Amino acid sequence: MDFRQVSRVGLLAVGVVALFGAAADAQTLRIGLQDDPDALDPALSRTFTGRIVFASMCDKLVDIAPDLSFVPQLALSWETAPDGKALTLKLRPDVKFQDGETFDAAAVKYNIERSLTLPGTQRKSEIGSVASVDVVDPLTVRLNLSAPSAPLLAQLSDRAGMMVSPKAAQAAGTNFATHPVCAGPYKFVDRVPQDHITVERFADYWDKARITIPRITYQPIPDTTVRLANLQSGQLDLIERLHPTDLDAVKQDKRFVISTQTGLGYNGITFNIASTEAVNPAFKDPRVRRAFSLAIDREAINQVVYNGVYEVGNQPVPPDSPFYDKALPAPARDVAKAKALLKEAGQPTPMLTMTVTNNNESLQIAQIMQAMVAEAGITLKIVATEFTTMLDQGNRGNFESEMTAWSGRVDPDGNLYSFLSCKGALNDGKYCDPALDKLLDEARVTGDRAKRIELYHQVFELADKDSPIVYFNHQKWINVFTAKLEGYKAYPDGMIRVYDLKLKS
Amino acid sequence: MTLVATSEPIAEVPPTRRARPIRDRFLARPSAVIGALVVLLFVVIALAAPLVAPYDPSGTNWSAIRKPMSWAHWFGTDDLGRDVLTRVIWGGRASLMAGVVSVAIALSIGVPLGLIAGFFGGAVDMILMRVTDALLACPFLILAIALSAFLGPNLTNAMIAIGISRMPIFVRLTRGEVLTVKVEEFVEAARAVGNPPLRIMLRHVLPNVLGPIIVQATLAIATSIIAEASLSFLGLGQQPPAASWGSSLNVAKNYISQAPWMALWPGLAICLVVLAFNLLGDGLRDAFDPREV
């Protein structure tokens, strides 16, 4: 292209030739994040990228394996009381916090209580079922629950289970986030907001043999293209969330390794069913919503927007989840059936407004849907809104339908309860079905896995019939890293775990 | 009455006396004429978009996603298989309209305020100028971003936001020009015979300060087109499926290495039309103010 040559010559003319040539440092693993994490305090943290940083700094009571089963981390074993109202954890001995303090049952008690009471805590709703904590002996702790809670262990495998040093936390108060002290493999060094976070290897880590890279820096680079460009030009070693359309370009490059992993969340369209006057009467009828679901071609959206990389879906959990209902596969596009449903509902040509965040990906999907549902007779009007405004409108029920995304939780309850139960905090459309509520409540307190799966399959069936949310696909975590990095393993929660990572020079 | 009659010709004289040289001086500059022609060309294409565009601007085609330039698609296709040439033509409508309308908004608020401040002086002037200074001190783009975030992301609101953010420049410019014109003889004369202030302002002052304002407005259209593109680039301007050059670039930046044509053409279109407006503005400035040449 002529244009490129012109630029090349132009830049040469500036006379910067002397400064060319890249520097690399095998001592540091440089990770590019999609956005800047918020407060680095496990009790206050709200962002996904914050969790990625914690993955190197803060060990949790339990961890998950790639197949979503639970494995020991700071707790060696755990046991639920027969009535389900207590969880007893045996702790790992000889574990030190990064300030040299000893990790023990008292520290766990302090942390759980801190998560429940710290002003502004984000964890209270996650472990609210914990009524009190007993220190049984220095290495045994018992969480007494107000009611049985099947999702509790999953919560302890995330931020609610991250243990901070009680001494450091007491000294820092709410300023703990500026210098977090945990019991993980790397300790906090410094942070310049929107620029970088640096952590270095903690010499007294309990499992230090598995940690070889001396330092890690995390750099927030929101633009996916720029993030990739930094990887390609050697400024970064690993980037998270590559845009699927960039995959082909990266695949051909032998310098990089691609890791894809289906996430835990979903993308969907939420309909306003009963929230305010904004409700579209035509779409109160489940048949019209099902017609919408049948009119969209999930696979085509996946191909056009995501290069076919994402996982097509129609349930709140992804197809490789143990809870997924195989008897209820994602429907193929069926315009004739959609038309028939609309006719049956007495709404052959309904109009619908859809609120969409003004980012390119959502807008692209919305435009594709617009073209698709038009063929079934549905006129879709796209309203692009800034993310913050959309949250506000969603919360107040000021929308007809909205495109929503949920990052997903290890336990399926986290993908369901808040969205579909009558009083759910995130139930923007105010969908309410007492029968569904009963199933959700029951699944919440059921300890037996097979029984829970059975209950959730019933939930998915009801949710599909009513379609208050039309699920259309599941995100994949596409992380790309230099071939010099060895030992990387992908997890469904999208975290970058640092164990056994090696950086060849 | 006779006195009033004599004051009129005095007021009319300067413009008529200047009219011919202005046109001649403008036409004598080839770059200015080229600028005017290019602007005209873009305007005609934008107006005739439905006739000249080869495809439907929102006609998606799943089997032609991000195809490079070809005979069927001269500028290639975009992320939804739409024809980029068509999108650039239709986008021109939005971008030109954004440039013109936002400047019109800025003019329609800024010029009257500037006239009032300059003509009346005193406390009114004092207050208006302090507010103008304050607005000018806030970074233009930040103000525009905040305003369009407030109004909601769409083209109309982007135009309003840009117009309001641009407005203070016109207040200051108009006021400055009024200050120099208002002490001239013909204004004094009109005042002496007891013409009401509004009449003096509109009939005697305004026509004589229009030159620099027209020049500034032409150049402001250029910067406003860039401003609209900037807002759209940040996702705050034109929203799909409607096209604008800025929003096309916003989408294109994600495909920059696989489909550079998506970014190339809208970007070039912006450069070209902004360049043309700059040439036009330069030509007008030289024509209105021969001292600069």
Add this chain to the structure above:
Amino acid sequence: MTAYLLRRGLVCLPTLLIVTVIVFLLQVLLPGDPALALAGEDRDPAVIAFIRQEYHLDQPLPVQYAYWIGGVVRGDLGQSIKTKTPVTELIAEKLPVTVELSCLAMLFAVAIGIPAGVVSAVRRGSVWDWVANAVGLFGLSIPSFWLGIMLILVVSVDLGWLPASGYVSPFEDPLQNLRSMIMPAFVLGAASAAVMMRHTRGAMLSAMRADYVRTARAKGLVERVVVVRHGLRNALIPVITLGALELGQLLSGAVLTEQVFTIPGFGKLIVDAVFTRDYAVVQGVVLFTATAYLLLNLAADLLYFAVNPRLRAEVG
């Protein structure tokens, strides 16, 4: 003269007060609830209520303004709702980055703009004049973000010469810092270079027509001496003033450049803050930038005075 300067300085105060009101009003204007935006995916009502209370968002507006302006007077611009860092600290941290970027861009603009302007004025009508004018016009007409993207594509991705982003502090690694700043400074400075060039050209043209230049020529001085000592020296007066004003413009122009190259400066700070409704940060940064702009204006006036003896005599 002192009296004039004093008066000129005092005028800034009411302007600043109005700026604080405008800046505060941004908060009222911006839709959406920051507490909701900050509460995260889970939108826990207890958390939302806590955030509202902590940042006085539940108070009436005049009260909020009083809280804020009271802090401003004491030099406290509040705390970022997102990262809990004091805004003054954020400014102190980001300012050097943007100042470095702006200064490099200015350096670039001056180094290109002034010589180009002089050459095109002195060799008026020549090919050089034409080229300088054409390049200048292009500099004014290219959207900076587009230029930035194209440069990243060519220089970083295709050629791998310069990093696409990733700011390095000059104290850590000066060379790497410069490498990461070349492209952004070029992109940011391009428009300013064009402005400088055009103004230098205009000022040179009128200076070269002035009587003293004619006298100098009549005295038989070498043309180069005439151009530099008599022409340029006088032409630089308006250009210097303009330079100070351009620097103010660069601070705001940095918004998009920093966005494209992900440079952790002022511009990025504020755009992110607008989108996450981090009011304290938006207000603090806009207030600071506006103040800086007013001071630069003042400095431009002073400079104009300092280099222009005739004006000094006039005002007395």
